[in-house]
Amino acid sequence: MREPRELLRAWVQRSRMRSPWLVHFDCGGCNGCDIEILDTLTPRHSAERFGVINVGDPRQADILFVTGPANQRNARVLRNIYDEMAEPKAVVAVGSCAAHGGIFRGAPNILGGVGDVVPVDVFVSGCPPTPEQILAGAIKAIPLLAEVRPEREPGGGPGDHGSVHGRPGGEAKAPIFTWRDTRTDVKRASVVSRR
Amino acid sequence: MVTSALAATAVPTLLVLAVTFASPLGIGLLMGLDRKVTASIQLRIGPPLLQPLYDLTKLLAKRANPADRLAAGLLSAQVVMAAGAVALLFAGADLVVAVLILGVARVLFILAAGAVESPFAQLGVGREIILLVIAEPLMLLAAVAYGTVAGSFSVAAIAAAEPPALALPTLGLTLGVLLAIALRKSPFDIATSHHAHQELVKGSTTEMAGPWLALAELGHWFEIAFVVVFIALAAARLPILAVGLIAATYAMTIVVDNTLPRATWRAALAVGWGLGGAAVIVALVLSQLLRTGGP
Numbered sequence: 179m180r181e182p183r184e185l186l187r188a189w190v191q192r193s194r195m196r197s198p199w200l201v202h203f204d205c206g207g208c209n210g211c212d213i214e215i216l217d218t219l220t221p222r223h224s225a226e227r228f229g230v231i232n233v234g235d236p237r238q239a240d241i242l243f244v245t246g247p248a249n250q251r252n253a254r255v256l257r258n259i260y261d262e263m264a265e266p267k268a269v270v271a272v273g274s275c276a277a278h279g280g281i282f283r284g285a286p287n288i289l290g291g292v293g294d295v296v297p298v299d300v301f302v303s304g305c306p307p308t309p310e311q312i313l314a315g316a317i318k319a320i321p322l323l324a325e326v327r328p329e330r331e332p333g334g335g336p337g338d339h340g341s342v343h344g345r346p347g348g349e350a351k352a353p354i355f356t357w358r359d360t361r362t363d364v365k366r367a368s369v370v371s372r373r
Numbered sequence: 374m375v376t377s378a379l380a381a382t383a384v385p386t387l388l389v390l391a392v393t394f395a396s397p398l399g400i401g402l403l404m405g406l407d408r409k410v411t412a413s414i415q416l417r418i419g420p421p422l423l424q425p426l427y428d429l430t431k432l433l434a435k436r437a438n439p440a441d442r443l444a445a446g447l448l449s450a451q452v453v454m455a456a457g458a459v460a461l462l463f464a465g466a467d468l469v470v471a472v473l474i475l476g477v478a479r480v481l482f483i484l485a486a487g488a489v490e491s492p493f494a495q496l497g498v499g500r501e502i503i504l505l506v507i508a509e510p511l512m513l514l515a516a517v518a519y520g521t522v523a524g525s526f527s528v529a530a531i532a533a534a535e536p537p538a539l540a541l542p543t544l545g546l547t548l549g550v551l552l553a554i555a556l557r558k559s560p561f562d563i564a565t566s567h568h569a570h571q572e573l574v575k576g577s578t579t580e581m582a583g584p585w586l587a588l589a590e591l592g593h594w595f596e597i598a599f600v601v602v603f604i605a606l607a608a609a610r611l612p613i614l615a616v617g618l619i620a621a622t623y624a625m626t627i628v629v630d631n632t633l634p635r636a637t638w639r640a641a642l643a644v645g646w647g648l649g650g651a652a653v654i655v656a657l658v659l660s661q662l663l664r665t666g667g668p
Contacts, residue, residue, distance in 0.1 A: 189429075189430060190430055190434045192427070193426070193427040193428075193429075193430035193431045193434070194430075194431045194434060196421065196424070196431075197424070197427045197428045197430075197431040221412075221415040221416060221417045224412070224417040224419070225420050226408070226412065226417065226419060227412075227417070227418040227419060227420060227421075228420075229420050229421075229424055229427060229428070233573045233575070234575045235578075235579055235582075237437065237580065237582035237583075238575075238578075238582055238586055240431075264435040264436050264437035264582055264583045265435070265436040266435075266436075269449075280446075302543075326436060328507050341419040
């Protein structure tokens, strides 16, 4: 028999991990990833079995889904949305653009991946990723919600690629799926979608 | 002598308080079941049965500041008021007073939502008022119908009297509308919702986060508990009929919710007053024709 305080703590942890509410922000990619995120939330993939709800309000969300490259115009907006979210929270960067700028990388208005603006916990690779990959990304972020974590600094892109501006920032993060060349990802995605 | 007198009043009071505080747990499970049933209609697995309780605990454990201090106070007050209204029902007190106190709780929630200047919250407030304008008169008229059948507005007397649901069968429709409004199901999900399939995704709760959203949710659960007990009261002497009535009205709201996405406030007004209002007025006329004595 465990102590009441320990039981309460276990219940709170369990609740936090079973109720990940999502908010979704598009930094300005091609909308491919956004369509896939919406697909992830349809009855077909039944994200609600993990307690996932898509909320329209960062103040009520636990996981921030970001798509598209960080750019001059919306880096501040992205940061604002992140800051409005209450701890415990996690960030999932969806797609190649969010990881390192994707096909927009090097354009004058592009800062790079969203990891340069907010601390990203999980990178989901693909252009666009499949709904299964996106759901796997959300599930990968769930254990991070169990406890309130100390404040985190933006840590750049996924490990081996670093960030566009040469700010390696923080420890390397392993992407949940092997990162591939964008073109390969397009091919693979098209194969998967032709079920 | 004093101790026995004290025990005679203390024991029922404690019982009423215990049942009142336990009622949100029951409503949490009921809503979990609701989400399971809705998921199975959409051929999904759906969340675990305890999902609403997980959500509430998580919200309570979030590190969030209130957007507005006044709103925080009002949100706490509306939970107390709604719990008080449920406690009055369980204590067998005056039904009309209990309905009006629930109305006060809802007005406090509306004030809390309107305390911030967010345009979405303001839009949600306008719609909460539309819902209140539909629900409050319907509930009062239904209470009057109960009272006419029982000859008294006391909840205890109504529970002991001939079931109003049998005497005035059209009341069932009104009770269904009241339950749909309490659950904020389509077409009454115009003010705010957890789901993304309607006109306004976040309205009145836009600026509420963490524990403050949990308070709003808790007050809402007490409101649902009130309406469920109110429905059960229509057949309190026959528990099987009471459970059947709750199941039937709940099934009706789930079916309507899944067949009427993206309904607007006009639909809410038309269904609320057209269906629920007509049914309760027929019930009132019937009750006057059948009355054998009363208030």
